[in-house]
Amino acid sequence: MKVAGFTMVRNAVKYDYPVVEAITSVLPLCDEFIVAIGNCEDETLALIEGIGSPKIKIIHTIWDDTLREGGRTFALETDKAFQAVSADVDWAFYIQADEVIHEKYHDAVRQAMIKYKDNRSVEGLLFHYKHFYGSYDYVGESWNWYRREIRVVRNDKNIFSYRDAQGFRKKPNEKLRVKLIDACIYHYGWVRDPRAMVRKQRAFTSYYHDDQWLEENLAKASEFDYSTIDSLELFSDSHPAVMKDRIASKNWKFDFDVSKKNYSFKERVKRFLGFRVGEYKNYKIV
Secondary structure (H helix, E strand, O other), X not given: OOEEEEXXXXXXXXXXXXXXXXXXXXXXXXXXXXXXXXXXXXXXXXXXXXXXXXXXXXXXOOOOOOOOOOOHHHHHHXXXXXXXXXXXXXXXXXXXXXXXXXXXXXXXXXXXHHHHOOOOOOOEEEEEEEEEEOOOOEEEOOOOOOOEEEEEEEOOOOEEEEOOOOEEEEOXXXXXXXXXXXXXXXXXXXXXXXXXXXXXXXXXXXXXXXXXXXXXXXXXXXXXXXXXXXXXXXXXXXXXXXXXXXXXXXXXXXXXXXXXXXXXXXXXXXXXXXXXXXXXXXXXXX
C-alpha cells in the first residue's frame, strides 16, 4: 500500500498557519507528501523546505485572487495538489494548513486504509472533528460546527475538491461513499494571537466576498473579539505532540465562561428534538 499526503498553502507565516505541524502530523503515514505553495508574500517556501523531509514534493501555483465565489479558489488549489499525487498511490490524505491529526490516531487510520484498500465501494475515510477556539484550552460546543469531514480519499482523479475545499466529491457531482473511522482531526483555525486573527480573517473572507462587502461587514478592529462565541467547552485531553512548541509559545490570554450557552433559537429547537435537523453531510456513509 502506498499513501500520499497533500495540502495547499499561501502566506502561512504572514497569517500564522500551523502548516508545519499539519504536515508533520501526517508524514508518518505517508510515502510522499505534495505541498502546493501559492504566490506568497512571506517566507512560506523556506518554512516548508525547513521541514527537511525527502517525502515532501513542492509544486508552485498562482492563486486567482479575482475569483470570489464562495471560497472556490481553495478548492482549485487543493485540486492542483491532488492531481500531483503519484499514479501508483492508493490513498491520499488531505490536511489543511490549520488542521493536525494526533499521533494516537495513526494506527486507526493506517488500519482502515489497509482494510478498505481493495474494496472499491469505499472511496474515502470520514473523520471526526474538534474545533479549537480562542485558545488551545477550548473547543466549540454548539452544533454550528461541522462534526465530520472526509480527509482520506482514494487516488481516483475523478475525485475533486468540493465548494471551498471543506470536502470532496466525484465527477460529475456525486457524494463519496465513505467509512466513518475512529480518528479525529484537530482544527486550530480559530486559535491565533487576536491581532493575527484579524489579518487572517480579512484575507480569508476576501475569497468569498468583494471589497465593498468586506468594508461594510468586517469591523476595523486591531484585535479579533473572541468573546462573541455562543458556546465552548474545556478541552481536557492532550494535544498532538507536534503542537507542543506552538502551544508553549502562546502569548495571549483568552478565558471563557463555559456555563454560557447562547444558542440560537434554531439550535435550541434541534437540541430539544435531540436531532441535528438539516446537518450538512457531503458524503454517504456505507
